[in-house]
Amino acid sequence: MASETPRSYRPALDGLRAAAVGGVILYHLGYPWLPGGFLGVDLFFVLSGYLITGLLLVEHADRGSISLLRFWARRARRLLPAMLLMIGAVTAAVRWWSPANQWSARRGDLLATLFYYANWHMIGSDQSYFARYAGVSPLRHAWSLAIEEQFYLVWPLITIVLLRWGRRAVIAVPAVGALASCLVMVAVYTPDNPTRAYAGTDARVQQLLIGVLLAVLTRQFAGTRLAGWLDSVAGARLAGWTGPLAAVAVAAFMLTVNDSSGFYYRGGATLVALVVAALIWAVERAPDSPVARLLSLAPLRSVGQVSYGLYLWHWPVIQFVPGHSWMRVALTVALAATSYYLVERPIRRGRPRIVAGTPLRVAMAVPVALAGFAALAIVSTTWATGTRAQQFETMNEAPCGVGRWLCQRVPAPAGHPVIAVYGDSIAMSLDPGFVELAHRHHWGYVLAAQQGCNLTGLVSSVSPQPESRQVTCAKESAGRLRKLVDEYRPTVIFSISSMEWEGFVRADRSYVKSGSAEWAAGIHDGLAGYIRTASRAGARLALAEMPPVAPRFKYCPGATTTCAQPPTAATIATNNIYRQLQEEHPETTLIGTSDILCPARSCPMIINGIVVRYDGAHFTPTGARWFVRRLEPRLIPVVARS
Incomplete structure (x- = not known):
């Protein structure tokens, strides 16, 4: 969910981020009128592939080479601080408030999130991304962050090789890769549990690669007849028509596509990514068009700037905080804004207010923090005594x-x-x-x-x-x-x-x-x-x-026998x-x-000193x-x- 750009700030792209994260949050809150809100992740993937590849191509054009260490350091400063903050909060929440299945079940989730293989962990542990029942992981949303980080790790290496091979390789390899990824999604999709097709890197990289193709076509082919035509008056007119059509299509997808629909897994994901790429191109090519101006409105820009934090925090808040949707959204916004202004932005600029020292010291602290959180997640699994256990x-x-x-x-x-x-x-x-x-x-x-x-x-x-x-x-x-x-x-x-x-x-x-x-x-x-x-x-x-049903443990933090409720x-x-x-x-x-x-006509969670049902329904x-x-x-x- 990259936010760095290869040239001057383009507010419409922050508007796209706002639309993407808004769709995901509404989807996870369970609003039935937006069944395709999950497509916000698709928008993020295409945008990330486009922006990251643009950064790499601009650096290569300016310097004649690409510094992998500099690229990865920028990614670490941008992504890790907020991620570590969120993981620390989730660790504490699981420790004190979560239902009973958590330490043994959540240890793997914590480590997979820390080291960015959460999507394969979710698939390998037979977790369903689409399940809506007690005990769902508060880190389930980390699967998409894992795919992006895997892309950030591997794609710069591939880009360096492709640039040495020439212009044709730069476009042919991502195109073939996107097609192969589409075919993988079709092949591994099963209606009973689409998680493998939905969260597998091999099935989802097609959307990142479509973003890559957009960047390559608009930058690597500068000076060609195609680029000249796209930059002409005719190209501007085409962008003016493409923007509204693509925006309407994206909205229609979000309003109609279901997460279990075979359409999505049998080519629909590719179609959505292509439409999103067309929308990105349109607002980039015609920044004064109505769609671009709409996406550039100040409220959307503000949401887009903190979209990474909103995505990080929204799912744990939904899992741990009871109450109305607006309360959860308000808390998510507060956490994301706090993270952005006190942690993310200062560290990214090399002037952290909380962690004193030079950027080098901050960078050195990252692996130490990772090791500390990993140790906390592992050691804490051994803690528990008596009824608490x-x-x-x-x-x-x-x-x-x-x-x-x-x-x-x-x-x-x-x-x-x-x-x-x-x-x-x-x-x-x-x-x-x-x-x-x-x-x-x-x-x-x-x-x-x-x-x-x-x-x-x-x-x-x-x-x-x-x-x-x-x-x-x-x-x-x-x-x-x-x-x-x-x-x-x-x-x-x-x-x-x-x-x-x-x-x-x-x-x-x-x-x-x-x-x-x-x-x-x-x-x-x-x-x-x-x-x-x-x-x-x-x-x-x-x-x-x-x-x-009895009360869930998170609503009975004292684990007392008096915590009970009558049958509903x-x-x-x-x-x-x-x-x-x-x-x-x-x-x-x-x-x-x-x-x-x-x-006594009341249903407690604890009877005779035994935690009978950890989440109020399922038995320990x-x-x-x-x-x-x-x-x-x-x-x-x-x-x-x-």
């Missing part, structure tokens, strides 16, 4: 392995019953308790659980724009249940899931909000269909009530539907959960064992009757 205890690995939802966890001795646990991530978090239960009773145990896949067969979503995996869950619902029964022949299927926050999307793509009468009818019919399917499969069904209206409504279904289907056993998790391993032991007397008769 339990908040950090979560399952760090998928029980069935990465990408698998069905597996046999405990083999059944000959002639003994098999219990299957079926549901979503709530069911998955109960795995440690059911492993112990199966061993105690010599039962077989099969886990059939996948994040975000509830029991209804509906396209469940917290917004009118469902994630691709939610659509897939709905389509595969009946087939998943048949696969479980065909492969493992369970005696009893224990089903549990959470639907508290989610409405659902109809076949006509209209949205039904949670809690409405139509929502209740849809949940009833969906659960009834699940019960019929399970009954036809020949297994006895034990249907657990939806577990009422959505939980009560859903569990009334469960009771109605049991009356309609007496062959189904309803397993109560509210009396276990909500003694200790909490899972505690909870399943209390379910045990209710499950034994169901298994015995089967």
Whole structure:
């Protein structure tokens, strides 16, 4: 997200940065009317490729060479101070306020962010960039910064080589690279989890390279017929038409393109980058055009100047700070402005107000700071005692392995019953308790659980724009249940899931909000269909009530047993539907959960000194064992009757 320019200051480019960061923030805040706000990152990538390559070409033209050390030092002064400040704040927030899965889960995130390989870490650890559930990394947004830094490290080296080979190589190599990157994105895209295609350097470098091509065409080809025509009156007229058309196209993309849309991954990303490049060229070529003047307005310029800080801070603020969107935006702006005026700008100019000394001393302090933060992230993972320790205890690995939802966890001795646990991530978090239960009773145990896949067969979503995996869950619902029964022949299927926050999307793509009468009818019919399917499969069904939600740890920093909340209206409504279904289907056993998790009609996070659910919904391993032991007397008769 470069801000240095190869010639005099161009305010319209700061306006483009403002539009880009604004789109990303609104997207992350979850506004459904801007599903394509994530394309702000695409705009940043194209702009970075354009500006960085322009800097390199200008330096080569002026000096006859490119100083890699000088280039990398400028990048370090520009990017590292604010990044280190943000990482330090996130480290402290994870240490004191984060839900329980954090130190063991966040250690890798911290180190990956520090050393700019966050995108590959996210892919390698099977994190979904598009997930919207408790426990999402507060550093998830660092993937794009990692790609840019990887580009800053490698591209200057390639540029030096290409300039020695000649003008044709300077344009041919980025063009071929952009095409190859586009093909990689198409090849690695999978609808169930597009993260590999979205965050992989090889798939996303196409946008940086399209920015490179723009810089090469406008600078390296100066003096050619093409450059002469573009600088002519006809070129200015073309820029005047291109600017508004490209601006409207970018806005249309942001208003319509969905992050799970196959269009984006099958060429749409390349098209967006080309349109953005056309917009950049238009405002550069015609700085007095209406679009350029609009982007040069003082408020947009001011936002653009602090856009790097806004991007750094917005996602941690969204993750850690409860409240209305405007409060989060205001805090993000305050943090970004403070970082810019007290840290970033002074250090970039070599006159830091806080860190005294020469620029050389400041540069020498950077690796020391990196090492210090890395040590802090690693050493702090070992800290935790007593009840406080339990908040950090979560399952760090998928029980069935990465990408698998069905597996046999405990083999059944000959002639003994098999219990299957079926549901979503709530069911998955109960795995440690059911492993112990199966061993105690010599039962077989099969886990059939996948994040975000509830029991209804509906396209469940917290917004009118469902994630691709939610659509897939709905389509595969009946087939998943048949696969479980065909492969493992369970005696009893224990089903549990959470639907508290989610409405659902109809076949006509209209949205039904949670809690409405139509929502209740849809949940009833969906659960009834699940019960019929399970009954036809020949297994006895034990249907657990939806577990009422407890407060999250970050809202209970004291970790006291008095931190509790009553069951929500959505939980009560859903569990009334469960009771109605049991009356309609007496062959189904309803397993109560509210009396276990909500003694005295209030749901605490800590019960009997145990942190039962680190984020208010998902069970810690200790909490899972505690909870399943209390379910045990209710499950034994169901298994015995089967």
